Amino acid sequence: MKKISFVFILTFAILLGSNNTFGQVGLQNIKICVISDTHYFDSTLLINDGPAFQSYLMQDRKLLKESHAIMVSLIDSLIAEHPDIVLVPGDLTKDGESICHQKMINFFQQMATAGIKVFVAPGNHDINNPMAVSFDNDSVHPVPTISQAQFKTLYGNYGYSQALKTDTASLSYIVEPIAGLQILTMDACRYDSNFVNMYPTTSGGFRPQTLQWIRDRLVEARQSGKVVLGMQHHNMLEHYMGQKSIFSDYVIDGFDSISTDFANLGLKIVFTGHYHAQDIVMNVTSLGNELYDVETGSAITFPNPYRIMNLTTDTMLNITGKRVEHINYNTDTLTFQEYSHNSVQTGLAPQVIYMIMSPPYSVDSATAYTIEPAITETFIAHFGGNEGTPSAQTQAIIAMLITSPYATIGYILQGIWTDLAPDDWTTSIDLNSPFFAGVPENVNLNNIFLFPNPSKGIFNVLLPEIKSNVIVNIFDIDGKLIYQKASKDNRNMVIDISEHSAGQYIIQLRINNSILSKKIIKQ
Secondary structure: OHHHHHHHHHHHHHHHHHHOOOOOOOOOOEEEEEOEOOOEOOHHHEEEOOHHHHHHHHHOOOOOOOHHHHHHHHHHHHHHHOOOEEEEOOOOEOOOEHHHHHHHHHHHHHHHHOOOEEEEOOOOOOOOOOOOEEEEOOEEEEOOEOOHHHHHHHOHHHOOOOOOEEOOOOOOEEEEEEOOEEEEEOOOOOOOOHHHHOOOOOOOOOOHHHHHHHHHHHHHHHHOOOEEEEEOOOEOOOOOOOHHHHOHHHEOOOHHHHHHHHHHOOOOEEEEOOOOOOEEEEEEOOOOOEEEEEEOOEOOOOOOEEEEEEEOOOOEEEEEEEEOOOOOOOOOOOOHHHHHHHHHHHHHHHHHHHHHHOOOOOOOHHHHHHHHHHHHHHHHHHHHOOOOOOOHHHHHHHHHHHOOOOHHHHHHHHHHHOOOOOOOOOEEEEOOOOOOOOOOOOOOHHHOEEEOOOEOOEEEEEOOOOOOOEEEEEEOOOOOEEEEEEEOOOOOEEEEOOOOOOEEEEEEEEEOOEEEEEEEEEO
16 A cells, blocks of 8 residues: 555656645655754853943843853754754854854754754854954953855855755755755845944845745745745744834844745745744735744743654644753752743843833833833743733733823733734644645636635635636545546536545646645545
C-alpha cells in the first residue's frame, strides 16, 4: 500500500502542476524549531557594571547579563529536540557587536554539528549599529559592528551559501533545505541611516525591488509546487487592533496590502519576532486565502519561549512551544521563570511611566503612577501569549480610562486583552496550497466560491461568470478518484460526497487548461 501511495503522490503532483503542494512535502514528517530575538551580549563588553549599563537597561529591559547562560540552555534544549531545521528571525545580538555575532555563530555551529540546519534573518539591531559599545562604570566605548556584506558572509553557512536566489537590494534569500520545502527569508530592516541618526532604525518596510523579488519567488514556488515558509524580523500583521498606529515601528509599512498580496500568491505563514511577544494572528483575504503571522517571543525576555513544530505528511503544521526553564546562573531562591518574570515586571514599570507621560499621551504624574500596574500587567500577559483575563484591578483601571480623557490608552489595553485567534502556543495550520493559486488572469477570482468547508458532505461551488465546461474530480487521501462531475451550467454546482467516510479529500476543478485544487474536509 505504501508503494502504491508513493507512486500516486508523484503522479498527482505532476497532474496538478502549479496548483497543488499536497504531494511535494508528503513523504516525511519534518520537525522545525523557532528561536527569536536572542540579543546575545558577550560578557567581555561589560568591563565594569555601573551607571552606563544600568541606564541602557532602564531604556530596554532584557536579560543581557544572563544571555550567555540562556543561550547555552536553549542550544542544549534544541539539540535534545533534534529538529531538522531551526529558524531565527533576527536580532541575534544586543546591538550588532562583531564579537556577539561570532559567539552566535559558535552556537549555530553546535547545532550544525548535531545535524540541524539553521537559517537566520537579520534584525534591526544586527547591522551598522552605532549602539555597539562596551560599558565601563559611567562610560561607554564604541566596539566594531558589522555591515550588510559582512552579515551575509558571516552567516553564509546559515542561509546565504545554500540560497537558491538572493536579493541584490536586501539580505533576503530563499533556500530549499528539504525537497519541496522552501524557506523564504525577507529583509525589511533599514540599516542605511543608522550612523546618520546615531541610533538603529526600528521600523521596517520593503524596498520596491525587494517587494518584487519576493513576489517573483512566491510565483516560482507556486509554479513548481513548493511549500513555502516565510521568515522576517518585523511583524507582517497587527497582533492586536491598532498596533501599527500605536507602535508603528513593529509592523512593516504597508502591511495590509502587502500581506494580502503575499497570501493571494500562496504564502500561508510568516515567522516573525521583534515585538518580544508569543503571539499568533491570521488574516483571510477576500479571495479566501489565509496568512498567519507566527511571532515568537524573545529568548531573553519573559517567558523566554521557543517554538517546536511538526510538518506532517498531509502538510499540516502542528505548532507547540516550550520555555527556557533552567540556566546556569545565580537566581537566588527563585526558579528561572520566576526570576525572569520579576525582571520584566520591575523593568517595565519605569519604562511605562516614561512612555505615558511623554507625547502623544502626556499623562500627568499622579495618573501615570495609578495606571502603570495595569499597563505593565497587560504587556507581560501579551509577551506570554494567550492573555486570558486581566486582574480585577486592571479591569477597573481600564474601565476608568475608557471614560476619562485618556480613553485611547484604555482602548489599547482592552484591545490587547482581546486576544485574536488562533491559540498563541498550540495550534495547527494547513499549509496545503490555496484554492486560487496559479489561476490565469482571465478567470475572475472574486466570483469563484467553495463553501462550506468543512461540511457534512455537501459542498457548493459557485462560478457565475465561467462559461467554459467545468470538470470536478475528488480524490481520497490514497489517491482514489471517488467523485466526478462535469457541467456546462456552472452557476451553482452542488457536490455531494455525504456517502463517503469522514476525512480529508482533494477537490480538483478543471476549467479549460487550468486546474484549481484544494483540500476539503468531510465531517
